[in-house]
Amino acid sequence: MSLDATAMPTDPDETSAVAEPLTEVDTRDEWWRTAVIYQIYPRSFADSDGDGIGDLPGITTRLDSLADLGVDAIWLSPFYTSPQKDAGYDVADYCDVDPLFGTLDDFDALRAKATDLGLRVIVDIVPNHSSSAHRWFQEALAAAPGSPERARYLFRDGRGADGELPPNNWQSVFGGEAWTRITEPDGTPGQWYLHLFDSSQPDFDWKNPWVREQFLQILRFWLDRGVDGFRVDVAHGMIKRAGLPDYTPPAESGSMGGGQSDAETPPYWGQEGVHEIYRSWRALLETYSGDRILVAEAWVEPLSKLADWVRPDEMQQAFNFLYLESGWSAPSIKRVVDSSIEVFASVGAPSTWVLSNHDVVRHASRLALTAENPQGYGIGPKTKGLPDRATGLARARAASAVMLALPGSAYLYQGEELGLPEAIDLPDDARQDPTWFRTHGERYGRDGCRVPLPWEAASPAFGFNTTGESWLPQPDDWSVYARDTETGDPASTLELYRLALDTRSRFSLGSGSVEWLSGYGPDVVAFRNGEVTVIANTGTVPVELPVAEELLATVPLDGAALPADAAVWLRG
Structure with a gap:
């Protein structure tokens, strides 16, 4: 209710x-x-x-x-x-x-x-x-300019001889103009309302108590x-x-x-x-x-x-x-x-x-x-x-x-x-982000990061449900x-996260501090947080590691070097 x-x-x-x-x-x-x-x-x-x-x-x-x-x-x-x-x-x-x-x-x-x-x-x-379907906005549409109902949102008169131009040049986050003109209850062209996002999302006037x-x-x-x-x-x-x-x-x-x-x-x-x-x-x-x-x-x-x-x-x-x-x-x-x-x-x-x-x-x-x-453009096949x-x-x-x-x-x-x-190869006809439509396909938007999760490899929709249906294709x-x-694969990303969160908790890293370590070169992130030393290699040349207990590594370590695009947590 x-x-x-x-x-x-x-x-x-x-x-x-x-x-x-x-x-x-x-x-x-x-x-x-x-x-x-x-x-x-x-x-x-x-x-x-x-x-x-x-x-x-x-x-x-x-x-x-x-x-x-x-x-x-x-x-x-x-x-x-x-x-x-x-x-x-x-x-x-x-x-x-x-x-x-x-x-x-x-x-x-x-x-x-x-x-x-x-x-x-x-x-x-x-x-x-809010949504343009919200009762508050529907009441504003039915009310007259200058009414308390209109004052809930940012309604403004248009520019131009007959108010035919939007009140200013602002553009929507999703592309296109940030203003939409309404038709008044008597059928005449009326005021404009602001929507920094989609036209179905009118902005509130937060100066209104x-x-x-x-x-x-x-x-x-x-x-x-x-x-x-x-x-x-x-x-x-x-x-x-x-x-x-x-x-x-x-x-x-x-x-x-x-x-x-x-x-x-x-x-x-x-x-x-x-x-x-x-x-x-x-x-x-x-x-x-x-x-x-x-x-x-x-x-x-x-x-x-x-x-x-x-x-x-x-x-x-x-x-x-x-x-x-x-x-x-x-x-x-x-x-x-x-x-x-x-x-x-x-x-x-x-x-x-x-x-x-x-x-x-x-x-x-x-x-x-x-x-x-x-930010906001997304990626797709033509990116x-x-x-x-x-x-x-x-x-x-x-x-x-x-x-x-x-x-x-x-x-x-x-x-x-x-x-x-990111799910890059989504079919055009499956996309649902307003950005895709408001930019006429110029920006892919955010659908690629919103595809339903895979839970079980052999199940319909990878376990997202039992029917195989999915609002965005997986x-x-x-x-x-x-x-x-x-699960249970020590090389998997899931087990890496589980180990990282457990180790973070055991060593109270969230309440610790950062002490930067020198001597590893300009492409290396190296710091100590309490008992834990963290080293990450953002470069292309392997980095020599100190002798210490390995708590976590994002790749299997072969010898005493950390390869490119890898990180390790050490103790000692």
């Missing part, structure tokens, strides 16, 4: 049967400072009913595998009621589960099972925009159901510069604002006003027990500016996309690790490391690309500089070994523990990546 946010009580206790307000004896363990958090993309994780789309009951049946892997928490991408124009990031009801994924009871069962397994649960919240109150109620709804926190989608959006001035981003910038550290701040990203919003959210979370957290998806550069999102009274974590984009280069990795630890520590926050997610090319392919590939699969996997294993040895928190994206590459050769194929 859906709970309408506009009708929600303001007191958390009135809807809460799960969470209890803080008391003086409540303690904060700050689990998030060192946690390894596993992202689940629900439609591609596990499908319980055979319709080809993953669901909450499917996730619940597979949670044991994540507990066995050794992660501390899961993050669920959106499962809310949605027309699915953008795979659930177009939300039509923030307080209900889309029937594609199950019911609220299914969510409660998932959370309960996760808790039994010692896994915390973080859910996505999508505050920059009504919008802010609705989202506080939405947060309460899920906190009362026991969630441990929220990953905030487009956390650097929401506030737009006054006057909505024209703006043309640099050609080399990423679609979400990355790569613009030396450029003017876009008028729709990273505006100062967003911080007031998150202070109010943090204050709400502090009224709940159990150390609930906020995690920012904020494509903000430089890191010194990103640190503003994780000041003590705002969010606890922010994804470190500069680290994700650093590439397979020792100087680049060392530079971003140093700056990350310094900058985040200056505001009392942990560094948060990530290599893959549902919006970027999987790092088992990305690290072997030989041509530029801006320049396509990766060699073996090289990509070797670098991905080594990069993951480096990441999991760093102090702070780390995020894993489903399937990376299997070494999954490559025929993915049986080698199936979890049952890799």
Whole structure:
């Protein structure tokens, strides 16, 4: 049953049967400072009913595998009621589960099972925009210009003699104009509304107190159901510069604002006003027990500016996309690790490391690309500089070994523990990302990193379900990546991750520090974290290793040399 946010009580206790307000004896363990958090993309994780789309009951049946892997928490991408124009990031009801994924009871069962397994649960919240199918937007369309209903979103009159031109020149993240003109109830051409993403995703006006109150109620709804926190989608959006001035981003910038550290701040990203919003959210979370957290998806550069999102009274974590984009280069990795630890520590926050997610090319392919590939473009059969699969996997294993040895928190994206590459050869008629359609096939978009997981090599859809249906086609050769194929194989990527997470825990690497080691050459990442020495070779020449106990190696070591595209953890 859906709970309408506009009708929600303001007191958390009135809807809460799960969470209890803080008391003086409540303690904060700050689990998030060192946690390894596993992202689940629900439609591609596990499908319980055979319709080809993953669901909450499917996730619940597979949670044991994540507990066995050794992660501390899961993050669920959106499962809310949605027309699915953008795979659930177009939300039509923030307080209900889309029937594609199950019911609220299914969510409660998932959370309960996760808790039994010692896994915390973080859910996505999508505050920059709703679906155009949301009741709030439909009411805005039916209302008059200047009405309170229109004020929920960014409606503006057009330019030109008859308002026939959009209010400014902004372009959508998915390609094309960021404005759509509506037809008024009387049939005449009307105002325009802003959508930084697809036209089915109108942006809220976050300067409106009504919008802010609705989202506080939405947060309460899920906190009362026991969630441990929220990953905030487009956390650097929401506030737009006054006057909505024209703006043309640099050609080399990423679609979400990355790569613009030396450029003017876009008028729709990273505006100062967003911080007031998150202070109010943090204050709400502090009224709940159990150390609930906020995690920012904020494509903000430089890191010194990103640190503003994780000041003590705002969010606890922010994804470190500069680290994700650093590439397979020792100087680049060392530079971003140093700056990350310094900058985040200056505001009392942990560094948060990530290599893959549902919006970027999987790092088992990305690290072997030989041509530029801006974030959001994706890769496909006609992409320049396509990766060699073996090289990509070797670098991905080594990069993951480096990441999991760093102090702070780390995020894993489903399937990376299997070494999954990007699915490059998807048929054009199977693609579903709005980017593909809005750019008329110029950009492949994100479908390649969202293909359903392989669980059992010999089962239909590789065990994703029992019917063989799959919303995106799985490559025929993915049986080698199936979890049952890799389980127990000491050379597999799955067993490498399991060993890395166990060793990370045993040696408390998440709460450690980085001491750089010299003498290994410019192409080598070498550091000590407590008792563990980490060495990774990003060059082409083998690197001589010290005599020490081997804790982990991404390739079998033959003698005392570390080959190219490999990493090792040593003790002693």
